[in-house]
Amino acid sequence: MSDRLEDKIKQFVIENFLYGEPEETLTEELSFLDSGIMDSSRVLELILYIEETFDIKVEDDELTPANLDSVKAVAAYVRSKTGVLA
Amino acid sequence: MKGVDALLADAALRDPAKTALVAGSRRISYAELNRRAEHIAARLRDCGVTNGDRVAVSLGNSPENVAAIFGILRAGAAFCPISLRAPDDKLAWIVNHCRATAIIAEGRALAAATALGTLTAIDGSESALDPPDDWCAQPFVLHVQEPTERLAAVIYTSGSTGRPKGVMLSHANILAATESIVTYLENTNEDVILCVLPLAFSYGLSQVFTCVLSGATLVLEPSFAFPPVVLETMRREKATGFALVPTIAAMLARNSEIPGAQGLRYVTNAGAALPVPHVKALKSLLPNAKIYSMHGLTECIRTVYLHPDEIEQFPDSVGRAIPGVQIAVVGPDDHPVPPGVTGEMVVAGPTVMLGYWDDIDATNAAMRRGPDGQTWLHSGDLFRTDEEGRCYFVARSDDIIKTRGEKVSPREVENVLHELPQVKHAVVVGVPDNYLGHVLKALIVPWEPDTLTTRDVLKHCAKRLEEYMVPKFVEFRDELPVTDSNKIIRRALTDRPKESAT
Numbered sequence: 001m002s003d004r005l006e007d008k009i010k011q012f013v014i015e016n017f018l019y020g021e022p023e024e025t026l027t028e029e030l031s032f033l034d035s036g037i038m039d040s041s042r043v044l045e046l047i048l049y050i051e052e053t054f055d056i057k058v059e060d061d062e063l064t065p066a067n068l069d070s071v072k073a074v075a076a077y078v079r080s081k082t083g084v085l086a
Numbered sequence: 087m088k089g090v091d092a093l094l095a096d097a098a099l100r101d102p103a104k105t106a107l108v109a110g111s112r113r114i115s116y117a118e119l120n121r122r123a124e125h126i127a128a129r130l131r132d133c134g135v136t137n138g139d140r141v142a143v144s145l146g147n148s149p150e151n152v153a154a155i156f157g158i159l160r161a162g163a164a165f166c167p168i169s170l171r172a173p174d175d176k177l178a179w180i181v182n183h184c185r186a187t188a189i190i191a192e193g194r195a196l197a198a199a200t201a202l203g204t205l206t207a208i209d210g211s212e213s214a215l216d217p218p219d220d221w222c223a224q225p226f227v228l229h230v231q232e233p234t235e236r237l238a239a240v241i242y243t244s245g246s247t248g249r250p251k252g253v254m255l256s257h258a259n260i261l262a263a264t265e266s267i268v269t270y271l272e273n274t275n276e277d278v279i280l281c282v283l284p285l286a287f288s289y290g291l292s293q294v295f296t297c298v299l300s301g302a303t304l305v306l307e308p309s310f311a312f313p314p315v316v317l318e319t320m321r322r323e324k325a326t327g328f329a330l331v332p333t334i335a336a337m338l339a340r341n342s343e344i345p346g347a348q349g350l351r352y353v354t355n356a357g358a359a360l361p362v363p364h365v366k367a368l369k370s371l372l373p374n375a376k377i378y379s380m381h382g383l384t385e386c387i388r389t390v391y392l393h394p395d396e397i398e399q400f401p402d403s404v405g406r407a408i409p410g411v412q413i414a415v416v417g418p419d420d421h422p423v424p425p426g427v428t429g430e431m432v433v434a435g436p437t438v439m440l441g442y443w444d445d446i447d448a449t450n451a452a453m454r455r456g457p458d459g460q461t462w463l464h465s466g467d468l469f470r471t472d473e474e475g476r477c478y479f480v481a482r483s484d485d486i487i488k489t490r491g492e493k494v495s496p497r498e499v500e501n502v503l504h505e506l507p508q509v510k511h512a513v514v515v516g517v518p519d520n521y522l523g524h525v526l527k528a529l530i531v532p533w534e535p536d537t538l539t540t541r542d543v544l545k546h547c548a549k550r551l552e553e554y555m556v557p558k559f560v561e562f563r564d565e566l567p568v569t570d571s572n573k574i575i576r577r578a579l580t581d582r583p584k585e586s587a588t
Binding site for chain 2: 062
């Protein structure tokens with residue numbers, strides 16, 4: 001598997017949230033909320049995944065669409081928290 | 087006696103300019119909502135919808151959804167809510183089963199319904215249902231039966247046989263439950279009720295009716311996926327009431343403070359028991375809000391609630407019967423059991439459904455005459471009571487698994503698993519989960535080892551089942567415990583320690 005942050009996150013979303021639909025539908029910009037991929041229990045799962053995988057703490061006021069509503073947004077958010085450039 | 091649709095007409099007469107609905111930047115007055123409902127009713131009548139017909143609704147949490155529900159009722163028909171996330175097969179099964187003559191839908195559901203070609207599909211997306219500016223409601227009078235018997239809704243819920251059952255609620259059922267709820271929540275027209283629960287879910291739907299009966303404002307959000315967005319809406323709209331399920335309570339409990347929630351007069355919880363630590367967290371986060379812990383089922387909408395003054399002393403109880411409804415906890419002989427003894431909750435009163443659509447066997451099994459001569463609805467939920475009559479949820483009496491506040495029949499999921507040719511045996515069990523009540527785990531014995539992956543199984547399930555029915559865990563086994571007659575012993579599987587295989 002690629003080490004690219006976007007690919008890692010995409011893989012998580014595909015394996016955990018997307019098994020009903022073709023993977024091609026998950027573009028990096030696709031809004032999780034608008035596409036119905038995300039709901040409140042899944043956001044919890046996504047947060048746990050991000051916290052464990054990237055060893056960061058997601059603050060409550062960071063649970064926004066700007067940070068978490070697409071593969072691209074999550075990757076940018078993780079980069080901003082860790083300073084990782086991968 | 088008036089029907090449920092009269093709640094909206096009355097509210098529009100009383101205070102036409104009052105805001106009925108808020109959704110994002112949209113604000114819709116009672117007069118406008120009523121006009122929209124009248125327009126939908128006229129469109130449905132033009133399409134040939136007539137008294138007693140069923141009209142399905144598969145829409146998001148939008149003003150169009152609320153207008154559609156009242157429009158369908160105004161047209162003399164019954165509405166049948168279908169989750170926007172229901173797979174195409176399930177939508178097709180439901181509209182065929184209740185013989186819906188029309189559907190108001192959007193997105194994938196609209197495409198799926200249109201493809202069926204068996205019913206009128208109406209686009210219910212934003213602006214597609216807008217009445218033309220010069221449209222005037224033509225008054226028409228419905229010649230219908232008394233509302234006690236008149237069908238208002240058919241709401242599908244999981245049945246233990248694996249086939250969904252269509253709960254038939256009359257206008258009188260909905261009115262009685264709504265009046266009871268408004269009474270104990272003390273709703274007034276000054277309330278601003280925030281709803282993030284899907285309106286296709288009975289608890290979400292009841293927010294609509296309690297709001298319209300009390301002439302309050304309903305603020306719709308698509309979900310609680312991004313709490314800061316919802317909490318900002320709560321602050322901006324000065325919400326006074328908020329309906330929770332335990333997942334949402336868990337998200338709230340993560341906060342150290344919730345500045346936007348200080349105007350909350352009450353929060354309610356239903357769907358699954360609120361874990362005691364969450365009760366304590368909510369108490370300290372929302373010192374001004376009363377916390378109502380409740381229990382309900384689609385078949386009678388709501389059964390019991392705990393008076394908010396008792397929540398600290400009895401945080402694990404869901405309280406006593408709601409006003410106007412009788413409940414009892416009974417043993418196998420249908421006689422009440424003493425306090426402390428587990429029995430099945432049974433319900434009698436004006437909120438109890440008419441029966442299950444086209445399913446006389448299931449209806450007769452659920453609605454039985456008790457020793458007192460009354461007909462009692464058997465909930466399938468096991469409870470015990472304390473000396474003062476407060477109820478405590480124990481478990482389901484059947485194999486139904488409660489997850490995310492929804493009921494799942496393991497058989498329905500197992501039937502779908504058996505569609506996979508590689509599957510020899512499949513059993514679905516519930517694994518306890520702090521947030522979701524239970525989560526589903528599929529135990530699968532394949533004909534040949536290593537012919538199937540977790541991903542194959544989940545992919546197949548997601549295509550065929552609603553999202554909450556898709557197992558969280560999949561475990562492959564060489565064998566499963568069976569009886570002498572080769573029947574799988576489900577009970578022997580539910581108590582095993584949890585293992586995660588995803």
